Amino acid sequence: MSYWLFYWPGLQGRGEFVRLALEEAGAPYRDVAREADGADAMTALLSGPGPHPPFAPPVLRDGDVLVAQTAAILLYLGPRHGLVGAGEAERIWTHQIQLTIADAVTEVHDTHHPVATGLYYEDQKPEAARRAEDVCRSRIPKFLGWFERVLAANPSGPDWLAGDRLSYADLSLFQLVAGLRYAFPKAAARALDATPHVAALHDRVSERPRIAAYLASDRRQPFNEQGIFRRYPELDFG
Amino acid sequence: MSYWLFYWPGLQGRGEFVRLALEEAGAPYRDVAREADGADAMTALLSGPGPHPPFAPPVLRDGDVLVAQTAAILLYLGPRHGLVGAGEAERIWTHQIQLTIADAVTEVHDTHHPVATGLYYEDQKPEAARRAEDVCRSRIPKFLGWFERVLAANPSGPDWLAGDRLSYADLSLFQLVAGLRYAFPKAAARALDATPHVAALHDRVSERPRIAAYLASDRRQPFNEQGIFRRYPELDFG
Numbered sequence: 001m002s003y004w005l006f007y008w009p010g011l012q013g014r015g016e017f018v019r020l021a022l023e024e025a026g027a028p029y030r031d032v033a034r035e036a037d038g039a040d041a042m043t044a045l046l047s048g049p050g051p052h053p054p055f056a057p058p059v060l061r062d063g064d065v066l067v068a069q070t071a072a073i074l075l076y077l078g079p080r081h082g083l084v085g086a087g088e089a090e091r092i093w094t095h096q097i098q099l100t101i102a103d104a105v106t107e108v109h110d111t112h113h114p115v116a117t118g119l120y121y122e123d124q125k126p127e128a129a130r131r132a133e134d135v136c137r138s139r140i141p142k143f144l145g146w147f148e149r150v151l152a153a154n155p156s157g158p159d160w161l162a163g164d165r166l167s168y169a170d171l172s173l174f175q176l177v178a179g180l181r182y183a184f185p186k187a188a189a190r191a192l193d194a195t196p197h198v199a200a201l202h203d204r205v206s207e208r209p210r211i212a213a214y215l216a217s218d219r220r221q222p223f224n225e226q227g228i229f230r231r232y233p234e235l236d237f238g
Numbered sequence: 239m240s241y242w243l244f245y246w247p248g249l250q251g252r253g254e255f256v257r258l259a260l261e262e263a264g265a266p267y268r269d270v271a272r273e274a275d276g277a278d279a280m281t282a283l284l285s286g287p288g289p290h291p292p293f294a295p296p297v298l299r300d301g302d303v304l305v306a307q308t309a310a311i312l313l314y315l316g317p318r319h320g321l322v323g324a325g326e327a328e329r330i331w332t333h334q335i336q337l338t339i340a341d342a343v344t345e346v347h348d349t350h351h352p353v354a355t356g357l358y359y360e361d362q363k364p365e366a367a368r369r370a371e372d373v374c375r376s377r378i379p380k381f382l383g384w385f386e387r388v389l390a391a392n393p394s395g396p397d398w399l400a401g402d403r404l405s406y407a408d409l410s411l412f413q414l415v416a417g418l419r420y421a422f423p424k425a426a427a428r429a430l431d432a433t434p435h436v437a438a439l440h441d442r443v444s445e446r447p448r449i450a451a452y453l454a455s456d457r458r459q460p461f462n463e464q465g466i467f468r469r470y471p472e473l474d475f476g
Contacts, residue, residue: 116372
């Protein structure tokens with residue numbers, strides 16, 4: 001049986017964290033966003049009946065089960081596909097890392113939407129410049145510095161965030177690093193110079209056979225200015 | 239054995255979502271923030287050694303286990319104290335709701351800190367007014383409307399968010415409603431007029447014997463202008 005992934009068409013967005021997990025797992029999935037009526041299917045799902053209405057995409061459908069919220073989807077997929085270690089302590093630690101990645105993603109999103117998601121970037125450019133300066137100069141180094149510390153403190157070595165094997169959190173950190181490099185080339189380069197374990201983890205993930213194949217395929221949409229990570233040079237405070 | 243809860247002294251903050259769970263469970267816990275050296279203990283924990291450094295508080299210590307990230311702490315506590323239903327489907331749904339509450343909490347926080355957490359509110363007042371107007375007029379009604387829909391769609395009835403019993407998500411929604419009423423009395427009243435199941439859930443939680451006792455005790459700190467929910471009348475767009 002195949003998963004269904006619902007997300008908005010035309011952007012990686014938060015759906016990409018789920019795609020990376022499904023791709024690494026080699027799990028069959030239907031990416032509804034890439035079908036002709038993907039946007040309509042998404043809208044219908046959000047407004048449809050059922051006991052578990054999603055607040056927002058991404059949404060994973062697994063038979064009768066609907067799961068929304070990126071971190072909850074990964075919590076659901078992890079044990080099914082070997083994307084998290086065994087044992088409660090390692091699973092809760094992996095999830096804690098994932099929630100911190102989610103916080104970083106929200107802060108990056110709000111660099112271009114500090115006032116309202118419902119407004120265009122062009123309607124909040126002065127506010128965006130102030131927020132982006134803080135995110136580039138303070139928050140990105142702080143988040144990446146914490147991931148560096150987590151990797152350095154891992155008793156199994158600095159290859160992976162939790163334990164001695166890849167987890168969904170590693171896939172998400174890869175995506176965060178890739179997105180930061182796209183959106184803020186100067187600020188990301190500076191922060192990554194100080195966090196070599198994080199930079200190496202990005203490369204290690206990108207070389208996984210299934211991830212490398214995915215990144216080279218047309219299933220991997222390019223970054224663009226509709227997603228979370230947007231390249232507005234005036235917001236790159238390097 | 240007693241839990242230790244680490245958080246900043248002098249405010250409810252995100253620690254309050256954990257306190258409510260511990261109080262409802264009747265679980266013994268040491269609230270380190272309320273001890274004489276609480277702030278120093280918090281700082282030492284964040285910078286200390288160990289394989290699982292917290293990024294930010296709240297942090298729960300259970301023997302040798304450290305868990306940070308509010309939603310991860312509740313994921314950990316839920317099954318131990320009957321604060322979540324049995325079965326994976328109900329647990330992942332409860333967690334999905336909790337993550338949506340967390341998103342709402344972040345958006346409320348950013349009404350007074352839309353530019354940078356490291357700056358004072360006074361240094362970002364124009365940006366705060368723009369963001370708060372959107373949050374009051376659009377986001378609070380949207381979030382509370384979704385919780386209303388979840389309650390109305392619950393096959394077990396509209397008393398609780400998930401299943402036929404109280405979960406940690408109900409405790410957190412109580413706190414969100416209480417905080418919104420403190421911070422935005424006009425906007426919250428308007429939104430809650432349209433979401434009667436949500437308003438009733440708030441009251442139902444507040445009448446739980448252990449929660450009522452907690453709220454009447456000096457362990458419940460008052461809302462204030464150091465927390466997430468701050469009463470700045472100029473930000474209450476009713």
